[in-house]
Amino acid sequence: MTHVHDRALPRAVRQAMPMARDVLEEVAKLHGVCIRPVPLRRLDMVTGKSEIIDVPCGAVLDSKCPPCAKRNRQLRMAQCREGWHLGTEPAITPDEPNEEQRWLVEFRADMQAKRDTAEQAGDDTTDLDAVLSGLDVEINAAGVRGSVTGSAVPKRSRSTRRRQDAPDLPKRKMTNTTLGRTFTSTDGKTYRPSLFVTLTLPSYGKIRDGVPTDPDTYDYRRAARDALHFSKLVDRFVQNLRRVAGYDVQYFAAVEPQKRLAPHLHMAIRGTLPRTEIKQIVAATYHQVWWPQADEARFDGDQLPVWDEEAGYLDPITGEVLATWDEALDSLDEDAEPLHVIRFGDQVDVQGVLAGTPDADQCIRYLSKYLTKSIGDALDDGQAQREHAARMVDALRYEPCSPTCPNWLRYGVQPKNAKPGMQPGRCRSKAHKPEHLGYGGRRVLVSRKWSNKTLAEHRQDRRTWVLEALGQANEPTDPHRYIWRPLPAGDANVPPLAVRLLRTVAERQRWRAHLRELEARAAGQDPSATEDMGRAA
Ligand SMILES: [Zn+2]
Numbered sequence: 001m002t003h004v005h006d007r008a009l010p011r012a013v014r015q016a017m018p019m020a021r022d023v024l025e026e027v028a029k030l031h032g033v034c035i036r037p038v039p040l041r042r043l044d045m046v047t048g049k050s051e052i053i054d055v056p057c058g059a060v061l062d063s064k065c066p067p068c069a070k071r072n073r074q075l076r077m078a079q080c081r082e083g084w085h086l087g088t089e090p091a092i093t094p095d096e097p098n099e100e101q102r103w104l105v106e107f108r109a110d111m112q113a114k115r116d117t118a119e120q121a122g123d124d125t126t127d128l129d130a131v132l133s134g135l136d137v138e139i140n141a142a143g144v145r146g147s148v149t150g151s152a153v154p155k156r157s158r159s160t161r162r163r164q165d166a167p168d169l170p171k172r173k174m175t176n177t178t179l180g181r182t183f184t185s186t187d188g189k190t191y192r193p194s195l196f197v198t199l200t201l202p203s204y205g206k207i208r209d210g211v212p213t214d215p216d217t218y219d220y221r222r223a224a225r226d227a228l229h230f231s232k233l234v235d236r237f238v239q240n241l242r243r244v245a246g247y248d249v250q251y252f253a254a255v256e257p258q259k260r261l262a263p264h265l266h267m268a269i270r271g272t273l274p275r276t277e278i279k280q281i282v283a284a285t286y287h288q289v290w291w292p293q294a295d296e297a298r299f300d301g302d303q304l305p306v307w308d309e310e311a312g313y314l315d316p317i318t319g320e321v322l323a324t325w326d327e328a329l330d331s332l333d334e335d336a337e338p339l340h341v342i343r344f345g346d347q348v349d350v351q352g353v354l355a356g357t358p359d360a361d362q363c364i365r366y367l368s369k370y371l372t373k374s375i376g377d378a379l380d381d382g383q384a385q386r387e388h389a390a391r392m393v394d395a396l397r398y399e400p401c402s403p404t405c406p407n408w409l410r411y412g413v414q415p416k417n418a419k420p421g422m423q424p425g426r427c428r429s430k431a432h433k434p435e436h437l438g439y440g441g442r443r444v445l446v447s448r449k450w451s452n453k454t455l456a457e458h459r460q461d462r463r464t465w466v467l468e469a470l471g472q473a474n475e476p477t478d479p480h481r482y483i484w485r486p487l488p489a490g491d492a493n494v495p496p497l498a499v500r501l502l503r504t505v506a507e508r509q510r511w512r513a514h515l516r517e518l519e520a521r522a523a524g525q526d527p528s529a530t531e532d533m534g535r536a537a
Pocket residue numbers: 033034035036037056057058063065066067068069
């Protein structure tokens with residue numbers, strides 16, 4: 001319908017239109033309004049009213065729309081500052097079951113439907129896929145085990161037999177605290193030292209100006225596998241750190257790209273350990289990946305496994321049923337080697353930081369510096385960097401990213417939860433994408449007892465941000481009041497994006513004006529005097 005109108009417009013006007021759209025985006029950004037809102041239909045179970053509501057894309061933490069990314073960065077900086085130098089034990093309430101989980105799962109179901117509709121309509125699903133994988137991470141973080149799409153099967157007993165050796169490290173008796181030690185100087189002042197640690201991955205070949213000097217000998221396969229399993233290595237590091245420190249060490253960490261495109265980690269750690277011990281822990285930490293072999297392709301080109309409704313995937317020539325994921329793991333015998341072993345590199349940086357110093361502030365800014373960008377965004381536009389990134393994407397193309405990755409078919413194994421239509425080299429997980437370059441995990445890692453807010457309050461914060469953006473900030477949060485429904489792509493009831501952006505900007509202005517008024521009334525002042533406060537909110 002809109003196309004007809006577009007064609008009826010004079011050419012000059014049509015050409016000017018993208019400009020208008022750019023301007024509108026700039027205005028939206030100035031007002032902190034999401035420029036890539038997701039329209040959903042909201043059914044109010046109390047009033048029976050149904051309306052279309054724009055959800056800010058940043059309600060899903062991974063989003064990179066600039067206003068949402070900025071907002072998320074600010075939230076993260078506040079969260080980091082809050083927990084780093086705590087002087088009293090954080091109050092952690094036991095997990096309240098399921099309201100958050102249910103909300104996320106329902107939201108995910110809606111987004112999945114939306115994605116499927118888009119796919120059926122032949123539309124690009126890249127954004128929605130990103131939203132879905134972001135939601136999966138959120139759902140797991142909310143304490144739901146397994147994936148919503150796959151069945152949550154209990155861990156196989158076999159994997160416990162392959163428990164990794166505890167590395168040879170000093171071990172202190174565990175004390176029941178999350179706080180670091182304090183030190184009192186001779187003049188009676190108390191200091192609360194903490195750590196800022198930077199960890200990198202090993203070398204894969206000589207690098208100059210961020211690119212390999214010899215791409216042919218640069219170990220892209222290892223670089224790819226290290227990136228894919230980086231978050232597991234970080235988990236191991238934290239386990240070892242706690243064992244050595246002898247207390248429940250808390251951290252706030254950010255995963256960021258290095259110029260050579262390998263992920264690395266900045267970690268604010270509450271409390272302090274001797275620098276030599278941190279280095280010892282880093283050197284002793286490793287993670288083994290006990291997966292089937294993925295070094296030699298068994299099926300390639302046109303000769304790909306075929307789907308059978310009864311048996312799953314078959315060898316295209318012999319008709320033999322391929323080993324299932326569990327069977328493949330079971331056939332790894334006692335002499336089997338892990339598919340991959342990942343360790344940190346030698347480059348370890350450990351800084352002592354005191355509470356409330358400019359140093360601490362600088363570290364917090366540093367920690368959140370890259371949060372508005374994806375891993376792949378770090379590369380500059382040089383030809384050599386682009387080629388380096390392309391080779392990395394190539395190396396990732398057939399690397400299995402998880403047990404459910406379709407790439408397992410290439411190595412003669414049925415992926416976990418196999419379903420029809422899987423094709424090696426066509427995995428949609430974000431780890432394979434150029435923006436992520438192998439690292440599909442969360443960019444910000446925060447331990448459970450980091451800040452003094454209760455877990456429920458943290459959850460409430462995020463919910464509030466979503467609800468506020470939806471214009472229902474002051475309503476009681478009954479999770480069952482609304483039912484959210486996805487809208488089919490191109491739904492005629494959804495106004496054009498420009499109209500929706502304008503509406504949201506206008507709403508935001510009204511809301512700010514109202515806030516200013518309230519503040520002025522409370523302070524007995526002239527409303528214009530508090531303009532900055534309104535803007536900051
Ligand atoms: Zn957004």
